Amino acid sequence: MTDLNPSRPWLARLAFVAAAAATVLVLAAAGLGGSLALLLTAVLGSAVTLAAAWWFLTHRGLLRWVAGLIVVLAPLVVAVLYARARLIWVVVLFGLLWAGAVAAGRRALAVTDGGPDAVVTPPPHRPYLIMNPRSGGGKVGRFHLDERARDLGAEVFLLDGPAVDVAEVARAAIRDGADLLGVAGGDGTQALVAGVAAEHGLPFLVISAGTRNHFALDLGLDRENPAACLDALADGEEVRIDLGLIGDRTFVNNASFGAYAAVVQSPAYRDAKLGTALDLLPTALAGAEPLRLTVDGTTVTGPQAVLISNNAYRTDSGQRPRLDRGELGVLAVTVRGAMDAAGLIGRRGRARALTVRAARSAVVDADTGEVPVGVDGEALLLPTPVHCAIRPGALRVRVPRDRPGVPAPPPQLDWTRLRHLAAGWSPGVSHEP
Numbered sequence: 001m002t003d004l005n006p007s008r009p010w011l012a013r014l015a016f017v018a019a020a021a022a023t024v025l026v027l028a029a030a031g032l033g034g035s036l037a038l039l040l041t042a043v044l045g046s047a048v049t050l051a052a053a054w055w056f057l058t059h060r061g062l063l064r065w066v067a068g069l070i071v072v073l074a075p076l077v078v079a080v081l082y083a084r085a086r087l088i089w090v091v092v093l094f095g096l097l098w099a100g101a102v103a104a105g106r107r108a109l110a111v112t113d114g115g116p117d118a119v120v121t122p123p124p125h126r127p128y129l130i131m132n133p134r135s136g137g138g139k140v141g142r143f144h145l146d147e148r149a150r151d152l153g154a155e156v157f158l159l160d161g162p163a164v165d166v167a168e169v170a171r172a173a174i175r176d177g178a179d180l181l182g183v184a185g186g187d188g189t190q191a192l193v194a195g196v197a198a199e200h201g202l203p204f205l206v207i208s209a210g211t212r213n214h215f216a217l218d219l220g221l222d223r224e225n226p227a228a229c230l231d232a233l234a235d236g237e238e239v240r241i242d243l244g245l246i247g248d249r250t251f252v253n254n255a256s257f258g259a260y261a262a263v264v265q266s267p268a269y270r271d272a273k274l275g276t277a278l279d280l281l282p283t284a285l286a287g288a289e290p291l292r293l294t295v296d297g298t299t300v301t302g303p304q305a306v307l308i309s310n311n312a313y314r315t316d317s318g319q320r321p322r323l324d325r326g327e328l329g330v331l332a333v334t335v336r337g338a339m340d341a342a343g344l345i346g347r348r349g350r351a352r353a354l355t356v357r358a359a360r361s362a363v364v365d366a367d368t369g370e371v372p373v374g375v376d377g378e379a380l381l382l383p384t385p386v387h388c389a390i391r392p393g394a395l396r397v398r399v400p401r402d403r404p405g406v407p408a409p410p411p412q413l414d415w416t417r418l419r420h421l422a423a424g425w426s427p428g429v430s431h432e433p
Contacts, residue, residue: 008108012422015105022097025090045078105418109411116239116324121398123234124180124203127154128173130166130193131209132185134159136226139209143227145184152233159185170196178202180233180398184209184226187253188378194395195250198243203398205232215252215376218320219399220406231400241323243394244310246375247382251310254329255388256374257364258291258305291371293332295362303332308388312358314412321406326392330357361389 052070082091129149133140140146146156155178157169170181170193181197182205183190190206197204207229208216219241222228244251293300307313311320312329320329364371365385373380 009421009424011104011108012418015101015108015418016422018097018101018104022094022101025094025097041081042078045074049074102413105413105415106411108421109414109417116241116322118237118239118399118401120237120401121203123236124398126178127152127180127182127205127233128157128170128178129154129182129184129205129207130157130159130169130189131183131207132159132189135185135189136209136211136213139226140184143209143225145207145209145227145230148227148230149233152230154182154233159189167192167196174200174202180205182207182398186210187213187215187376190215191250191252191376194243194252197396198250198391198394201396203238203396205229205398212377218253218323218406219397220403221399222404228400228403231402232398235401236398237401238396238398239324240393241395241397242310242326243391244308244328245389245391246308246373246386249375250391251376253376254307254309254313255376255386256305256307257371257386258303258333290366292365293330293362294365295330295357295359300332300334303334305333306364307331308362308364310390319406324393325358326390327358327360328362328388328390330359330362361387363387 049071052067052074056064056067056071079088082088127149131140131146131149140158146158149156155173157173159166166183166189173181174196180203181193183193184207187210190210194204206216206219206221208221208223208226210216213221213223216223216229219239244253244255246255290302291306293303293306307329309320309329309331311323311325311327313320313331363385368384370381370383371386373382373386
């Protein structure tokens with residue numbers, strides 16, 4: 001990793017100056033007692049809002065709508081109190097100074113991460129691409145992906161009939177001599193074929209023709225123009241990345257347990273996502289089927305949601321900076337009531353409610369014989385206990401040499417490292433997700 005900016009110590013000092021100025025502004029504008037009272041009012045308002053949001057999600061009927069009303073009114077009450085004290089300008093200026101401190105601090109801590117090493121390899125002789133014409137609202141047809149692929153010498157299989165075993169289609173293609181497998185479709189289909197490619201040691205081509213294309217994003221591919229992914233057939237290079245394993249099934253992004261997985265199991269979810277989620281969340285969050293997560297010899301009991309990912313997501317940006325660290329990202333949310341929800345605004349509260357780990361394996365168990373799981377967006381029921389593991393460097397991915405690249409995520413603000421940098425020391429590089 002290398003520095004993005006040679007003026008990092010000065011940026012660190014600027015961050016501390018801006019943060020100090022924001023603090024002095026609040027104290028000087030309203031007097032020590034008044035400013036502290038208003039600060040406590042803002043903190044209390046945030047806690048009440050979060051607690052009410054928890055009640056809104058976990059209850060039905062009148063209680064839900066009362067909680068929803070509090071979610072709306074609590075911030076308004078805080079704003080009115082600040083306005084009556086004629087301190088709105090202080091809030092605005094405080095926000096600008098604090099935003100400046102955060103921006104300068106993150107810029108000071110920013111480092112480049114080169115990502116997986118890329119190796120230029122010869123083009124495939126018999127590429128075989130599986131395309132789903134319905135995926136992403138019809139991107140295969142809209143971008144003429146099948147025609148362009150055939151022009152580049154690829155054989156194309158269109159998923160236009162009844163349910164098809166795409167893994168078996170991929171294996172049949174290998175038996176017929178395919179030396180590259182690729183998918184234009186959702187991440188769930190990508191994962192199934194990627195598993196077959198890894199099993200046989202063949203390169204895999206990702207074409208960003210799905211709806212969200214999270215896998216393509218973390219590979220640095222063009223999500224707006226899926227046809228650009230086909231350039232890898234003629235002018236490409238390879239990177240090696242990890243694959244996640246849940247039971248005997250491969251995943252490229254993540255496997256989710258608990259509240260979200262229970263909601264997506266509903267047949268009504270695809271047609272009415274918001275209404276179905278609001279109807280089912282009270283039962284899911286109440287822990288009707290309590291989970292147990294075991295990682296690194298430690299067991300977390302009763303989390304409402306667990307996310308096991310192929311390499312760790314950053315909790316602030318929701319992206320994976322790398323896919324080759326050889327580790328699972330593990331995130332569990334355990335909120336047992338409104339007080340825990342309110343405690344999320346504090347550091348200690350987050351520590352109680354959130355479990356964030358990196359590990360080579362994890363086990364999710366429950367008292368039931370099977371649990372709902374969302375695997376790369378696909379709703380499944382898996383027998384317990386569910387074992388998850390990482391397969392380091394299992395997949396060869398062929399990507400275009402000319403591609404957007406993985407966007408550099410902003411570094412998380414670490415005031416201790418920032419203090420060392422401002423003093424002229426060299427802070428170590430953090431790998432926190």
